[in-house]
Structure formats: C-alpha cells, structure tokens
Amino acid sequence: MSNASEGQLAPIDPAAIPQRKLYTGATMPAVGLGTFGSDHVTPAQVADAVKGAAAVGYRHFDCASVYGNEPEVGASLEAIQAGGIKREDLWVTSKLWNDKHNDVIASCRKSLADLRLKYLDLYLVHWPFPNFHPPGCDVSSRSADAQPYIQENYMKTWRKMEELVDMGLVRHIGTSNMTVPKLKLVLRDARIKPAANEMELHPHFQQPELFKFVVENGIQPIGYCPIGSPGRPERDRTPEDTAPTEDPVIVKIARRHGIHPAVVCIKWAVQRGQTPIPFSIHNYRANLAGAVGDPLTGEEMREIAAIDRNCRLIKGQVFLWKDGQTWEALWDIDGEITPP
Ligand SMILES: NC(=O)c1ccc[n+]([C@@H]2O[C@H](COP(=O)([O-])OP(=O)(O)OC[C@H]3O[C@@H](n4cnc5c(N)ncnc54)[C@H](OP(=O)(O)O)[C@@H]3O)[C@@H](O)[C@H]2O)c1
Secondary structure: OOOHHHHHOOOOOHHHOOEEEOOOOOEEEOOOEEOOOOOOOOHHHHHHHHHHHHHHOOOEEEOOHHHOOHHHHHHHHHHHHHOOOOHHHOEEEEEEOHHHOOOHHHHHHHHHHHHOOOOEOEEEEOOOOOOOOOOOOOOOOOOOOOOOOOHHHHHHHHHHHHHHHHOOOEOOEEEEOOOHHHHHHHHHHOOOOOOEEEEEOEOOEOOHHHHHHHHHOOOEEEEEOOOOOOOOOHHHOOOOOOOHHHOHHHHHHHHHHOOOHHHHHHHHHHHHOOEEOOEOOOOHHHHHHHHHOOOOOHHHHHHHHOOOOOOOOOOOHHHOOOOOOOHHHHHOOOOOOOOO
16 A cells, blocks of 8 residues: 555646546546545545645545535645646535535535635535534434425525526536436426536446436436445444455456556446546555556456445435434435435
8 A cells, every 4th residue: 555645656647537528518537536534534634635636646626515624625725726737627526515505605605715716616415405413423313403305495405506606606516415316306497407416336336227317317427435435434334334345356356457456446437437536545646547547348347337236335324304214215215205
C-alpha cells in the first residue's frame, strides 16, 4: 500500500481520464475523489488528500455538507486553483442534507462559501427523505419527525434546486439514493431534469435495473462505495454484508493485472459506464491510474457482471418512518413507492 505522500508521485495526465457527457453537453471526469472520511479520518486529512489528488491528476471531487469538512476541502480547492488549475477544469459536487429540504438556497450558499466557490458543477439532494438525525447516531435510532417519500414535498425541494440553476449558483442538479419509481415521478414533474444520480455501485451491488433506467433516461450514474467501503463505521455493517475486494473473481483478476483488488473495482466501474468516486487518503493515485490504462478484458467484465450479490451496504435504516419496518421499505423493492 502506498502512503499519504501519494501526492508527490508522478501525475497522471488529466486529459487521459475518460469523461462522461451530461445531457447539457458538459463533461465530467469519469472518476472522482470521495470526501466522506467515514468518521475515522479528520477533515485535515481529507483536505490533504484533495490537494494531493489534484496534484496527481484528479479533477472531480465529491463533497457534501454532512461530511463536516467542506471548509477544509474548500481551502484545498482554493489552493489548487492558486496553483494554476482553472476552475473550469474542476468538477465539484456537493449535496443538500436531509434536514435542509426546506432551506435549499441557503444550504447551497453555505456549501459554496465553505468550498470557496462561485458555483457548483453538480448539487444533489442527498437522500429523498427529509429527516434529522445527528451525525454518527446508531442505525437503530429513529427520528420523531421522520417522513416517507412524498412526491409533492420532494418537488417543492426540487423547484428550489431548479432555482439554483436559474440563479447560476449550480450548473447541474441531481438526485441520490433514489429508486426507479421515485425517479419516474421526478422525470415526469421536473422542469430541469436530474443530470446525475448518485447510487451505491460496486461488484457486489450492481443495481442493474436502476443503472439501466438512469442511462436510458440520460442521467449519469455516479457510483458511491465503489470499493465496498471497507473503512465504513461498525454501525453501518451487518453480518450479511460481503466485501467485493475479497471476492475470488476480483482477487484473481487483481493478481493477473498486478494491482490491488480495489483498483479492479475502479476499472470495472469506469468500463461499465458509471463514475466511481472512491474515497482514499492513501491510495488515490492507484485508483486514478486504474481508470486510465490496462483495461479489463471483455471476459473479465463478464466474470465481474456474474458476481453481483445484490448486497446493499448503505441501507439507510435511520430514515425509516414507521415502527416495524425493515430497511427494504426505503428502496421500493416491489417496484412501487412504499406507501406512507
Ligand atoms: N450519496 C451518498 O449517499 C453517499 C453515500 C456513501 C458515500 N458517498 C460518497 O462516496 C465516496 C466513497 O464511498 P466510501 O468512502 O464509503 O467507500 P469506498 O470508496 O468504497 O472505500 C473507501 C475505502 O477504501 C480504501 N481504499 C481506496 N482505494 C484503495 C486502494 N486502491 N487499495 C486499498 N484500499 C483502498 C480507503 O482506504 P485509504 O484511505 O487507506 O486508501 C477507504 O478506507 C464517499 O467518500 C462519499 O464521497 C456518497
């Protein structure tokens, strides 16, 4: 494993990084750096990784107010630009947290101020459930004001997201943690349709139906936990969870290419067509290098397609709104939005 001095290693030419074309014609680098330190990495460490990642060629950064580090990440973004990388060559995403669905414009302005930016490339509604819970709370905790998905309410939030585009504060708006039935309603009612949907995607959770739906509707899939989030907190683990980096197929392919299994996950993601946003403070260069060279073969891609285990790692239990529900209720497993 490499270490935090990765930023000093030979850079990868940003022009070599595959790009995704959004429906607006804008392009987004097909791999980004995640910035959620999963509670065990300090904001300063994430901010250092952002600077180091830019030095080795990253141009896409996935941020969120709830990650608690936008001021520190913003200082790095400012330093990166002071160092000569132009704003228009960066892609910065941020997200509206769940207790701010009625405060979209002010929340976006706060993220912009913290990130020291005049505009965001992409602003996402982080979860489709308006709900407050303290960061780091146990998955069994329930909020007294938890609410189900209600289309009318989501659209009130979405109208404000659209206003952000009109105001020039954000270039694109998007969704996260959505399902096919919810997205169908948003596509029906939106004036400005989502440009991207951020969703959990890794070899053990490939979400083929949702993936196909977003691609067919011109929405870019951005894949979170692309490595299977090996550093996620204990509270986000259940005994059924599996680790894609330990899958014999991934391990075999990694040995063949002489790379870490995590990098196989990144290669697979980029070649499949999603935009992975791996978090890393120690291995970010290896992940970017994985996205640009030595592609997986067609046979390797088929082998990985066959190891999907439908294993959702980020289940979202804290968003449940009724006693006796299980986390599946959040994900509209039967193809219908779970009734209130
Ligand atoms: N929209 C949402 O609701 C949502 C939810 C979850 C996450 N996200 C976003 O997605 C990002 C990624 O998800 P994640 O952080 O949960 O999981 P992840 O990217 O799947 O895994 C990150 C972990 O993998 C390790 N790692 C990364 N590259 C590696 C390599 N080449 N070799 C060995 N180990 C490697 C990292 O350790 P080192 O630091 O030691 O390299 C870190 O512990 C987040 O940071 C966040 O930006 C969004």
